[in-house]
Amino acid sequence: MVIRLDLPHFHLSELEIVDQLVLERQNGINRLYFTSIHAEWRARMGLYVAVNGNPEAIAPWPDVSAKGVGDRFRNLYLSPGAQSVQKPILDALRRRTLTYCPACGEDGTPNTLDHYLPKDTYPEFAVSPVNLFPMCDICQGAKGTKLLSTDNERLFLHPYFDAFIDTQLVELTIDGPYNAPEAIYLTAAAGLSDASRFLIERHLRELSIPSRYYRYFSEAYLRLLRHIQRMRSKGSDICSRLEDFRDMEALKSVNAWGHIFYDGVLRDNALLDYLLNSPDLPQV
Known part of the structure:
Protein backbone atom coordinates (compact mmCIF):
# COMPACT_ATOMS: atom_id res chain seq x y z
CA MET A 1 0.00 0.00 0.00
CA VAL A 2 1.85 3.02 -1.27
CA ILE A 3 2.61 5.86 1.11
CA ARG A 4 2.85 9.41 -0.23
CA LEU A 5 6.22 11.14 -0.05
CA ASP A 6 6.95 14.83 -0.37
CA LEU A 7 8.81 15.76 -3.52
CA PRO A 8 12.53 16.14 -2.85
CA HIS A 9 13.69 19.74 -3.11
CA PHE A 10 17.29 20.81 -3.64
CA HIS A 11 18.99 24.10 -4.46
CA LEU A 12 18.85 23.20 -8.16
CA SER A 13 15.75 22.29 -10.15
CA GLU A 14 15.60 19.11 -12.21
CA LEU A 15 16.46 21.09 -15.36
CA GLU A 16 19.30 22.93 -13.64
CA ILE A 17 20.74 19.59 -12.55
CA VAL A 18 20.83 18.52 -16.20
CA ASP A 19 22.55 21.80 -17.11
CA GLN A 20 25.16 21.32 -14.41
CA LEU A 21 25.80 17.69 -15.39
CA VAL A 22 26.50 18.79 -18.97
CA LEU A 23 28.71 21.65 -17.76
CA GLU A 24 30.78 19.27 -15.61
CA ARG A 25 31.48 17.11 -18.67
CA GLN A 26 33.00 19.97 -20.71
CA VAL A 64 20.74 6.38 -25.37
CA SER A 65 19.46 2.80 -25.40
CA ALA A 66 22.74 1.25 -26.56
CA LYS A 67 24.67 -0.06 -23.56
CA GLY A 68 27.83 1.91 -24.20
CA VAL A 69 25.86 5.14 -24.47
CA GLY A 70 23.47 4.40 -21.62
CA ASP A 71 26.37 3.65 -19.30
CA ARG A 72 27.49 7.27 -19.62
CA PHE A 73 24.28 8.19 -17.77
CA ARG A 74 24.11 5.18 -15.45
CA ASN A 75 27.66 5.82 -14.25
CA LEU A 76 26.52 9.23 -13.00
CA TYR A 77 24.51 7.23 -10.44
CA LEU A 78 26.85 4.28 -9.93
CA SER A 79 30.11 6.25 -9.65
CA PRO A 80 29.41 9.91 -8.82
CA GLY A 81 32.50 12.07 -8.53
CA ALA A 82 33.30 13.54 -5.13
CA GLN A 83 32.72 17.10 -6.40
CA SER A 84 29.88 16.28 -8.78
CA VAL A 85 26.50 17.98 -8.63
CA GLN A 86 24.70 14.68 -8.10
CA LYS A 87 26.84 13.33 -5.22
CA PRO A 88 25.30 15.43 -2.40
CA ILE A 89 21.83 14.92 -3.89
CA LEU A 90 22.19 11.13 -3.91
CA ASP A 91 23.67 11.21 -0.42
CA ALA A 92 20.73 13.27 0.87
CA LEU A 93 18.20 10.91 -0.71
CA ARG A 94 19.93 7.91 0.88
CA ARG A 95 19.95 9.62 4.28
CA ARG A 96 16.18 10.05 4.19
CA THR A 97 15.01 8.21 7.30
CA LEU A 98 11.79 6.26 6.95
CA THR A 99 10.30 3.54 9.17
CA TYR A 100 8.30 1.91 6.37
CA CYS A 101 8.62 1.13 2.68
CA PRO A 102 6.77 3.74 0.60
CA ALA A 103 6.02 1.16 -2.10
CA CYS A 104 4.24 -1.41 0.07
CA GLY A 105 3.66 0.18 3.50
CA GLU A 106 5.41 -2.57 5.47
CA ASP A 107 7.29 -1.51 8.60
CA GLY A 108 11.07 -1.39 8.38
CA THR A 109 13.73 0.97 7.10
CA PRO A 110 14.11 0.73 3.30
CA ASN A 111 17.81 0.53 2.57
CA THR A 112 18.04 1.20 -1.14
CA LEU A 113 16.98 3.78 -3.70
CA ASP A 114 14.68 2.67 -6.48
CA HIS A 115 14.43 4.22 -9.92
CA TYR A 116 10.73 4.59 -10.68
CA LEU A 117 11.61 4.51 -14.37
CA PRO A 118 14.42 1.91 -14.37
CA LYS A 119 17.86 3.21 -15.22
CA ASP A 120 18.39 0.24 -17.55
CA THR A 121 15.56 1.48 -19.77
CA TYR A 122 15.68 5.21 -18.99
CA PRO A 123 19.34 5.96 -18.20
CA GLU A 124 18.78 9.71 -18.69
CA PHE A 125 16.80 9.79 -15.42
CA ALA A 126 19.40 7.84 -13.42
CA VAL A 127 20.19 10.75 -11.07
CA SER A 128 16.94 12.71 -11.30
CA PRO A 129 15.65 13.23 -7.72
CA VAL A 130 12.00 12.90 -8.77
CA ASN A 131 12.78 9.44 -10.17
CA LEU A 132 14.44 8.17 -6.98
CA PHE A 133 12.83 7.10 -3.71
CA PRO A 134 13.53 4.58 -0.92
CA MET A 135 12.21 1.04 -1.35
CA CYS A 136 12.58 -2.21 0.57
CA ASP A 137 14.58 -5.06 -0.96
CA ILE A 138 11.49 -7.27 -1.40
CA CYS A 139 9.64 -4.62 -3.40
CA GLN A 140 12.69 -3.77 -5.47
CA GLY A 141 13.22 -7.42 -6.33
CA ALA A 142 9.57 -7.83 -7.33
CA LYS A 143 9.50 -4.59 -9.34
CA GLY A 144 12.73 -5.14 -11.23
CA THR A 145 12.54 -3.39 -14.58
CA LYS A 146 8.79 -3.87 -15.07
CA LEU A 147 6.90 -0.80 -16.25
CA LEU A 148 3.78 -1.44 -18.31
CA SER A 149 1.08 -4.08 -18.67
CA THR A 150 0.37 -5.82 -21.96
CA ASP A 151 -2.28 -3.13 -22.46
CA ASN A 152 0.36 -0.38 -22.07
CA GLU A 153 -0.92 0.63 -18.62
CA ARG A 154 1.57 1.59 -15.95
CA LEU A 155 2.01 -1.01 -13.25
CA PHE A 156 3.10 1.06 -10.26
CA LEU A 157 1.94 4.02 -8.24
CA HIS A 158 4.37 6.94 -7.94
CA PRO A 159 4.86 8.05 -4.31
CA TYR A 160 5.71 11.62 -5.31
CA PHE A 161 3.06 12.33 -7.92
CA ASP A 162 -0.07 10.25 -7.26
CA ALA A 163 -1.85 12.68 -4.97
CA PHE A 164 -4.79 10.38 -4.24
CA ILE A 165 -2.55 8.06 -2.22
CA ASP A 166 -2.91 10.50 0.68
CA THR A 167 -6.20 8.67 1.27
CA GLN A 168 -6.65 5.05 2.29
CA LEU A 169 -6.19 2.92 -0.83
CA VAL A 170 -6.95 -0.58 0.41
CA GLU A 171 -9.49 -2.20 2.71
CA LEU A 172 -9.08 -5.52 4.52
CA THR A 173 -11.86 -8.11 4.63
CA ILE A 174 -11.51 -11.07 7.01
CA ASP A 175 -13.24 -14.38 6.34
CA GLY A 176 -14.43 -16.51 9.22
CA PRO A 177 -14.32 -18.57 11.27
CA TYR A 178 -12.97 -15.85 13.52
CA ASN A 179 -11.12 -18.23 15.82
CA ALA A 180 -8.90 -19.10 12.82
CA PRO A 181 -9.67 -17.05 9.69
CA GLU A 182 -9.28 -19.07 6.51
CA ALA A 183 -8.80 -16.16 4.11
CA ILE A 184 -8.38 -12.42 3.89
CA TYR A 185 -8.90 -10.06 0.98
CA LEU A 186 -7.27 -6.75 0.13
CA THR A 187 -9.43 -4.66 -2.18
CA ALA A 188 -9.26 -1.11 -3.45
CA ALA A 189 -11.09 1.24 -1.10
CA ALA A 190 -14.58 2.41 -1.94
CA GLY A 191 -14.95 5.78 -3.64
CA LEU A 192 -11.90 5.58 -5.90
CA SER A 193 -12.19 6.07 -9.63
CA ASP A 194 -12.02 3.00 -11.86
CA ALA A 195 -8.64 4.12 -13.21
CA SER A 196 -7.22 4.49 -9.69
CA ARG A 197 -8.71 1.18 -8.58
CA PHE A 198 -7.24 -0.73 -11.52
CA LEU A 199 -3.83 0.89 -10.96
CA ILE A 200 -3.91 -0.07 -7.28
CA GLU A 201 -4.78 -3.66 -8.19
CA ARG A 202 -1.85 -3.83 -10.62
CA HIS A 203 0.50 -2.35 -8.03
CA LEU A 204 -0.59 -4.85 -5.37
CA ARG A 205 -0.30 -7.79 -7.74
CA GLU A 206 3.09 -6.91 -9.23
CA LEU A 207 4.69 -6.41 -5.79
CA SER A 208 3.08 -9.61 -4.41
CA ILE A 209 1.58 -7.58 -1.58
CA PRO A 210 -1.49 -9.80 -0.86
CA SER A 211 0.62 -12.88 -0.05
CA ARG A 212 3.10 -10.81 1.94
CA TYR A 213 0.29 -9.14 3.86
CA TYR A 214 -1.28 -12.49 4.71
CA ARG A 215 1.87 -13.47 6.62
CA TYR A 216 1.74 -10.18 8.49
CA PHE A 217 -1.99 -10.60 9.18
CA SER A 218 -1.54 -14.10 10.59
CA GLU A 219 0.87 -12.86 13.26
CA ALA A 220 -1.05 -9.65 13.95
CA TYR A 221 -4.33 -11.54 14.39
CA LEU A 222 -2.82 -13.94 16.93
CA ARG A 223 -1.46 -10.98 18.88
CA LEU A 224 -4.89 -9.37 18.73
CA LEU A 225 -6.60 -12.45 20.18
CA ARG A 226 -4.09 -12.59 23.03
CA HIS A 227 -4.58 -8.91 23.74
CA ILE A 228 -8.37 -9.19 23.63
CA GLN A 229 -8.21 -11.84 26.35
CA ARG A 230 -6.15 -9.50 28.53
CA MET A 231 -8.43 -6.53 27.85
CA ARG A 232 -11.49 -8.61 28.74
CA SER A 233 -9.94 -9.69 32.03
CA LYS A 234 -9.28 -6.03 32.90
CA GLY A 235 -12.73 -4.85 31.86
CA SER A 236 -11.28 -2.52 29.22
CA ASP A 237 -13.37 -0.74 26.61
CA ILE A 238 -12.23 -2.95 23.76
CA CYS A 239 -13.64 -0.93 20.86
CA SER A 240 -12.12 2.25 22.21
CA ARG A 241 -8.73 0.57 22.59
CA LEU A 242 -8.89 -0.80 19.05
CA GLU A 243 -9.68 2.68 17.76
CA ASP A 244 -6.64 3.97 19.64
CA PHE A 245 -4.45 1.31 18.01
CA ARG A 246 -5.83 2.21 14.58
CA ASP A 247 -5.33 5.93 15.13
CA MET A 248 -1.76 5.41 16.33
CA GLU A 249 -0.94 3.48 13.15
CA ALA A 250 -2.55 6.25 11.10
CA LEU A 251 0.09 8.65 12.41
CA LYS A 252 2.49 6.80 10.11
CA SER A 253 0.01 6.58 7.25
CA VAL A 254 -3.52 5.42 6.56
CA ASN A 255 -1.84 3.01 4.14
CA ALA A 256 0.54 1.52 6.70
CA TRP A 257 -0.06 -2.19 7.26
CA GLY A 258 -1.05 -1.72 10.89
CA HIS A 259 -3.70 0.86 10.03
CA ILE A 260 -5.14 -1.37 7.30
CA PHE A 261 -5.34 -4.20 9.86
CA TYR A 262 -7.15 -2.32 12.63
CA ASP A 263 -9.40 -0.54 10.14
CA GLY A 264 -10.46 -3.94 8.79
CA VAL A 265 -11.17 -5.25 12.29
CA LEU A 266 -13.23 -2.20 13.26
CA ARG A 267 -15.29 -2.25 10.05
CA ASP A 268 -16.33 -5.89 10.63
CA ASN A 269 -19.29 -5.84 13.03
CA ALA A 270 -19.50 -9.62 13.20
CA LEU A 271 -15.82 -9.85 14.12
CA LEU A 272 -16.23 -7.15 16.77
CA ASP A 273 -19.16 -9.06 18.27
CA TYR A 274 -16.97 -12.17 18.37
CA LEU A 275 -14.09 -10.34 20.05
CA LEU A 276 -16.34 -8.68 22.61
CA ASN A 277 -18.75 -11.49 23.43
CA SER A 278 -17.61 -14.92 22.29
CA PRO A 279 -17.18 -17.32 25.25
CA ASP A 280 -14.68 -19.46 23.36
CA LEU A 281 -11.80 -17.27 22.27
CA PRO A 282 -8.95 -19.61 21.33
CA GLN A 283 -6.16 -19.98 23.87
CA VAL A 284 -3.19 -18.72 21.88
Missing part, protein backbone atom coordinates in the same frame (compact mmCIF):
# COMPACT_ATOMS: atom_id res chain seq x y z
CA ASN A 27 36.58 19.01 -19.84
CA GLY A 28 36.09 15.26 -20.29
CA ILE A 29 36.14 12.74 -23.12
CA ASN A 30 32.34 12.84 -23.42
CA ARG A 31 32.21 16.63 -23.84
CA LEU A 32 30.93 16.64 -27.42
CA TYR A 33 28.38 13.92 -26.76
CA PHE A 34 26.74 15.59 -23.77
CA THR A 35 26.78 18.96 -25.52
CA SER A 36 24.99 17.44 -28.51
CA ILE A 37 22.18 15.88 -26.43
CA HIS A 38 21.84 18.71 -23.89
CA ALA A 39 18.66 20.22 -25.34
CA GLU A 40 16.88 16.89 -25.78
CA TRP A 41 17.93 15.69 -22.32
CA ARG A 42 16.47 18.88 -20.90
CA ALA A 43 13.25 18.36 -22.88
CA ARG A 44 12.89 14.79 -21.62
CA MET A 45 13.41 15.91 -18.04
CA GLY A 46 10.71 18.52 -18.53
CA LEU A 47 8.40 15.86 -19.98
CA TYR A 48 8.97 13.61 -16.96
CA VAL A 49 7.83 16.34 -14.59
CA ALA A 50 4.93 17.38 -16.83
CA VAL A 51 3.46 13.85 -17.00
CA ASN A 52 4.38 12.89 -13.41
CA GLY A 53 6.82 10.21 -14.50
CA ASN A 54 4.11 8.17 -16.23
CA PRO A 55 5.77 5.61 -18.56
CA GLU A 56 2.58 5.52 -20.65
CA ALA A 57 3.60 9.00 -21.86
CA ILE A 58 7.41 8.68 -21.89
CA ALA A 59 8.82 6.37 -24.53
CA PRO A 60 12.43 5.23 -24.07
CA TRP A 61 15.02 7.42 -25.75
CA PRO A 62 16.47 5.39 -28.65
CA ASP A 63 19.63 7.49 -28.85
Whole structure:
Protein backbone atom coordinates (compact mmCIF):
# COMPACT_ATOMS: atom_id res chain seq x y z
CA MET A 1 0.00 0.00 0.00
CA VAL A 2 1.85 3.02 -1.27
CA ILE A 3 2.61 5.86 1.11
CA ARG A 4 2.85 9.41 -0.23
CA LEU A 5 6.22 11.14 -0.05
CA ASP A 6 6.95 14.83 -0.37
CA LEU A 7 8.81 15.76 -3.52
CA PRO A 8 12.53 16.14 -2.85
CA HIS A 9 13.69 19.74 -3.11
CA PHE A 10 17.29 20.81 -3.64
CA HIS A 11 18.99 24.10 -4.46
CA LEU A 12 18.85 23.20 -8.16
CA SER A 13 15.75 22.29 -10.15
CA GLU A 14 15.60 19.11 -12.21
CA LEU A 15 16.46 21.09 -15.36
CA GLU A 16 19.30 22.93 -13.64
CA ILE A 17 20.74 19.59 -12.55
CA VAL A 18 20.83 18.52 -16.20
CA ASP A 19 22.55 21.80 -17.11
CA GLN A 20 25.16 21.32 -14.41
CA LEU A 21 25.80 17.69 -15.39
CA VAL A 22 26.50 18.79 -18.97
CA LEU A 23 28.71 21.65 -17.76
CA GLU A 24 30.78 19.27 -15.61
CA ARG A 25 31.48 17.11 -18.67
CA GLN A 26 33.00 19.97 -20.71
CA ASN A 27 36.58 19.01 -19.84
CA GLY A 28 36.09 15.26 -20.29
CA ILE A 29 36.14 12.74 -23.12
CA ASN A 30 32.34 12.84 -23.42
CA ARG A 31 32.21 16.63 -23.84
CA LEU A 32 30.93 16.64 -27.42
CA TYR A 33 28.38 13.92 -26.76
CA PHE A 34 26.74 15.59 -23.77
CA THR A 35 26.78 18.96 -25.52
CA SER A 36 24.99 17.44 -28.51
CA ILE A 37 22.18 15.88 -26.43
CA HIS A 38 21.84 18.71 -23.89
CA ALA A 39 18.66 20.22 -25.34
CA GLU A 40 16.88 16.89 -25.78
CA TRP A 41 17.93 15.69 -22.32
CA ARG A 42 16.47 18.88 -20.90
CA ALA A 43 13.25 18.36 -22.88
CA ARG A 44 12.89 14.79 -21.62
CA MET A 45 13.41 15.91 -18.04
CA GLY A 46 10.71 18.52 -18.53
CA LEU A 47 8.40 15.86 -19.98
CA TYR A 48 8.97 13.61 -16.96
CA VAL A 49 7.83 16.34 -14.59
CA ALA A 50 4.93 17.38 -16.83
CA VAL A 51 3.46 13.85 -17.00
CA ASN A 52 4.38 12.89 -13.41
CA GLY A 53 6.82 10.21 -14.50
CA ASN A 54 4.11 8.17 -16.23
CA PRO A 55 5.77 5.61 -18.56
CA GLU A 56 2.58 5.52 -20.65
CA ALA A 57 3.60 9.00 -21.86
CA ILE A 58 7.41 8.68 -21.89
CA ALA A 59 8.82 6.37 -24.53
CA PRO A 60 12.43 5.23 -24.07
CA TRP A 61 15.02 7.42 -25.75
CA PRO A 62 16.47 5.39 -28.65
CA ASP A 63 19.63 7.49 -28.85
CA VAL A 64 20.74 6.38 -25.37
CA SER A 65 19.46 2.80 -25.40
CA ALA A 66 22.74 1.25 -26.56
CA LYS A 67 24.67 -0.06 -23.56
CA GLY A 68 27.83 1.91 -24.20
CA VAL A 69 25.86 5.14 -24.47
CA GLY A 70 23.47 4.40 -21.62
CA ASP A 71 26.37 3.65 -19.30
CA ARG A 72 27.49 7.27 -19.62
CA PHE A 73 24.28 8.19 -17.77
CA ARG A 74 24.11 5.18 -15.45
CA ASN A 75 27.66 5.82 -14.25
CA LEU A 76 26.52 9.23 -13.00
CA TYR A 77 24.51 7.23 -10.44
CA LEU A 78 26.85 4.28 -9.93
CA SER A 79 30.11 6.25 -9.65
CA PRO A 80 29.41 9.91 -8.82
CA GLY A 81 32.50 12.07 -8.53
CA ALA A 82 33.30 13.54 -5.13
CA GLN A 83 32.72 17.10 -6.40
CA SER A 84 29.88 16.28 -8.78
CA VAL A 85 26.50 17.98 -8.63
CA GLN A 86 24.70 14.68 -8.10
CA LYS A 87 26.84 13.33 -5.22
CA PRO A 88 25.30 15.43 -2.40
CA ILE A 89 21.83 14.92 -3.89
CA LEU A 90 22.19 11.13 -3.91
CA ASP A 91 23.67 11.21 -0.42
CA ALA A 92 20.73 13.27 0.87
CA LEU A 93 18.20 10.91 -0.71
CA ARG A 94 19.93 7.91 0.88
CA ARG A 95 19.95 9.62 4.28
CA ARG A 96 16.18 10.05 4.19
CA THR A 97 15.01 8.21 7.30
CA LEU A 98 11.79 6.26 6.95
CA THR A 99 10.30 3.54 9.17
CA TYR A 100 8.30 1.91 6.37
CA CYS A 101 8.62 1.13 2.68
CA PRO A 102 6.77 3.74 0.60
CA ALA A 103 6.02 1.16 -2.10
CA CYS A 104 4.24 -1.41 0.07
CA GLY A 105 3.66 0.18 3.50
CA GLU A 106 5.41 -2.57 5.47
CA ASP A 107 7.29 -1.51 8.60
CA GLY A 108 11.07 -1.39 8.38
CA THR A 109 13.73 0.97 7.10
CA PRO A 110 14.11 0.73 3.30
CA ASN A 111 17.81 0.53 2.57
CA THR A 112 18.04 1.20 -1.14
CA LEU A 113 16.98 3.78 -3.70
CA ASP A 114 14.68 2.67 -6.48
CA HIS A 115 14.43 4.22 -9.92
CA TYR A 116 10.73 4.59 -10.68
CA LEU A 117 11.61 4.51 -14.37
CA PRO A 118 14.42 1.91 -14.37
CA LYS A 119 17.86 3.21 -15.22
CA ASP A 120 18.39 0.24 -17.55
CA THR A 121 15.56 1.48 -19.77
CA TYR A 122 15.68 5.21 -18.99
CA PRO A 123 19.34 5.96 -18.20
CA GLU A 124 18.78 9.71 -18.69
CA PHE A 125 16.80 9.79 -15.42
CA ALA A 126 19.40 7.84 -13.42
CA VAL A 127 20.19 10.75 -11.07
CA SER A 128 16.94 12.71 -11.30
CA PRO A 129 15.65 13.23 -7.72
CA VAL A 130 12.00 12.90 -8.77
CA ASN A 131 12.78 9.44 -10.17
CA LEU A 132 14.44 8.17 -6.98
CA PHE A 133 12.83 7.10 -3.71
CA PRO A 134 13.53 4.58 -0.92
CA MET A 135 12.21 1.04 -1.35
CA CYS A 136 12.58 -2.21 0.57
CA ASP A 137 14.58 -5.06 -0.96
CA ILE A 138 11.49 -7.27 -1.40
CA CYS A 139 9.64 -4.62 -3.40
CA GLN A 140 12.69 -3.77 -5.47
CA GLY A 141 13.22 -7.42 -6.33
CA ALA A 142 9.57 -7.83 -7.33
CA LYS A 143 9.50 -4.59 -9.34
CA GLY A 144 12.73 -5.14 -11.23
CA THR A 145 12.54 -3.39 -14.58
CA LYS A 146 8.79 -3.87 -15.07
CA LEU A 147 6.90 -0.80 -16.25
CA LEU A 148 3.78 -1.44 -18.31
CA SER A 149 1.08 -4.08 -18.67
CA THR A 150 0.37 -5.82 -21.96
CA ASP A 151 -2.28 -3.13 -22.46
CA ASN A 152 0.36 -0.38 -22.07
CA GLU A 153 -0.92 0.63 -18.62
CA ARG A 154 1.57 1.59 -15.95
CA LEU A 155 2.01 -1.01 -13.25
CA PHE A 156 3.10 1.06 -10.26
CA LEU A 157 1.94 4.02 -8.24
CA HIS A 158 4.37 6.94 -7.94
CA PRO A 159 4.86 8.05 -4.31
CA TYR A 160 5.71 11.62 -5.31
CA PHE A 161 3.06 12.33 -7.92
CA ASP A 162 -0.07 10.25 -7.26
CA ALA A 163 -1.85 12.68 -4.97
CA PHE A 164 -4.79 10.38 -4.24
CA ILE A 165 -2.55 8.06 -2.22
CA ASP A 166 -2.91 10.50 0.68
CA THR A 167 -6.20 8.67 1.27
CA GLN A 168 -6.65 5.05 2.29
CA LEU A 169 -6.19 2.92 -0.83
CA VAL A 170 -6.95 -0.58 0.41
CA GLU A 171 -9.49 -2.20 2.71
CA LEU A 172 -9.08 -5.52 4.52
CA THR A 173 -11.86 -8.11 4.63
CA ILE A 174 -11.51 -11.07 7.01
CA ASP A 175 -13.24 -14.38 6.34
CA GLY A 176 -14.43 -16.51 9.22
CA PRO A 177 -14.32 -18.57 11.27
CA TYR A 178 -12.97 -15.85 13.52
CA ASN A 179 -11.12 -18.23 15.82
CA ALA A 180 -8.90 -19.10 12.82
CA PRO A 181 -9.67 -17.05 9.69
CA GLU A 182 -9.28 -19.07 6.51
CA ALA A 183 -8.80 -16.16 4.11
CA ILE A 184 -8.38 -12.42 3.89
CA TYR A 185 -8.90 -10.06 0.98
CA LEU A 186 -7.27 -6.75 0.13
CA THR A 187 -9.43 -4.66 -2.18
CA ALA A 188 -9.26 -1.11 -3.45
CA ALA A 189 -11.09 1.24 -1.10
CA ALA A 190 -14.58 2.41 -1.94
CA GLY A 191 -14.95 5.78 -3.64
CA LEU A 192 -11.90 5.58 -5.90
CA SER A 193 -12.19 6.07 -9.63
CA ASP A 194 -12.02 3.00 -11.86
CA ALA A 195 -8.64 4.12 -13.21
CA SER A 196 -7.22 4.49 -9.69
CA ARG A 197 -8.71 1.18 -8.58
CA PHE A 198 -7.24 -0.73 -11.52
CA LEU A 199 -3.83 0.89 -10.96
CA ILE A 200 -3.91 -0.07 -7.28
CA GLU A 201 -4.78 -3.66 -8.19
CA ARG A 202 -1.85 -3.83 -10.62
CA HIS A 203 0.50 -2.35 -8.03
CA LEU A 204 -0.59 -4.85 -5.37
CA ARG A 205 -0.30 -7.79 -7.74
CA GLU A 206 3.09 -6.91 -9.23
CA LEU A 207 4.69 -6.41 -5.79
CA SER A 208 3.08 -9.61 -4.41
CA ILE A 209 1.58 -7.58 -1.58
CA PRO A 210 -1.49 -9.80 -0.86
CA SER A 211 0.62 -12.88 -0.05
CA ARG A 212 3.10 -10.81 1.94
CA TYR A 213 0.29 -9.14 3.86
CA TYR A 214 -1.28 -12.49 4.71
CA ARG A 215 1.87 -13.47 6.62
CA TYR A 216 1.74 -10.18 8.49
CA PHE A 217 -1.99 -10.60 9.18
CA SER A 218 -1.54 -14.10 10.59
CA GLU A 219 0.87 -12.86 13.26
CA ALA A 220 -1.05 -9.65 13.95
CA TYR A 221 -4.33 -11.54 14.39
CA LEU A 222 -2.82 -13.94 16.93
CA ARG A 223 -1.46 -10.98 18.88
CA LEU A 224 -4.89 -9.37 18.73
CA LEU A 225 -6.60 -12.45 20.18
CA ARG A 226 -4.09 -12.59 23.03
CA HIS A 227 -4.58 -8.91 23.74
CA ILE A 228 -8.37 -9.19 23.63
CA GLN A 229 -8.21 -11.84 26.35
CA ARG A 230 -6.15 -9.50 28.53
CA MET A 231 -8.43 -6.53 27.85
CA ARG A 232 -11.49 -8.61 28.74
CA SER A 233 -9.94 -9.69 32.03
CA LYS A 234 -9.28 -6.03 32.90
CA GLY A 235 -12.73 -4.85 31.86
CA SER A 236 -11.28 -2.52 29.22
CA ASP A 237 -13.37 -0.74 26.61
CA ILE A 238 -12.23 -2.95 23.76
CA CYS A 239 -13.64 -0.93 20.86
CA SER A 240 -12.12 2.25 22.21
CA ARG A 241 -8.73 0.57 22.59
CA LEU A 242 -8.89 -0.80 19.05
CA GLU A 243 -9.68 2.68 17.76
CA ASP A 244 -6.64 3.97 19.64
CA PHE A 245 -4.45 1.31 18.01
CA ARG A 246 -5.83 2.21 14.58
CA ASP A 247 -5.33 5.93 15.13
CA MET A 248 -1.76 5.41 16.33
CA GLU A 249 -0.94 3.48 13.15
CA ALA A 250 -2.55 6.25 11.10
CA LEU A 251 0.09 8.65 12.41
CA LYS A 252 2.49 6.80 10.11
CA SER A 253 0.01 6.58 7.25
CA VAL A 254 -3.52 5.42 6.56
CA ASN A 255 -1.84 3.01 4.14
CA ALA A 256 0.54 1.52 6.70
CA TRP A 257 -0.06 -2.19 7.26
CA GLY A 258 -1.05 -1.72 10.89
CA HIS A 259 -3.70 0.86 10.03
CA ILE A 260 -5.14 -1.37 7.30
CA PHE A 261 -5.34 -4.20 9.86
CA TYR A 262 -7.15 -2.32 12.63
CA ASP A 263 -9.40 -0.54 10.14
CA GLY A 264 -10.46 -3.94 8.79
CA VAL A 265 -11.17 -5.25 12.29
CA LEU A 266 -13.23 -2.20 13.26
CA ARG A 267 -15.29 -2.25 10.05
CA ASP A 268 -16.33 -5.89 10.63
CA ASN A 269 -19.29 -5.84 13.03
CA ALA A 270 -19.50 -9.62 13.20
CA LEU A 271 -15.82 -9.85 14.12
CA LEU A 272 -16.23 -7.15 16.77
CA ASP A 273 -19.16 -9.06 18.27
CA TYR A 274 -16.97 -12.17 18.37
CA LEU A 275 -14.09 -10.34 20.05
CA LEU A 276 -16.34 -8.68 22.61
CA ASN A 277 -18.75 -11.49 23.43
CA SER A 278 -17.61 -14.92 22.29
CA PRO A 279 -17.18 -17.32 25.25
CA ASP A 280 -14.68 -19.46 23.36
CA LEU A 281 -11.80 -17.27 22.27
CA PRO A 282 -8.95 -19.61 21.33
CA GLN A 283 -6.16 -19.98 23.87
CA VAL A 284 -3.19 -18.72 21.88
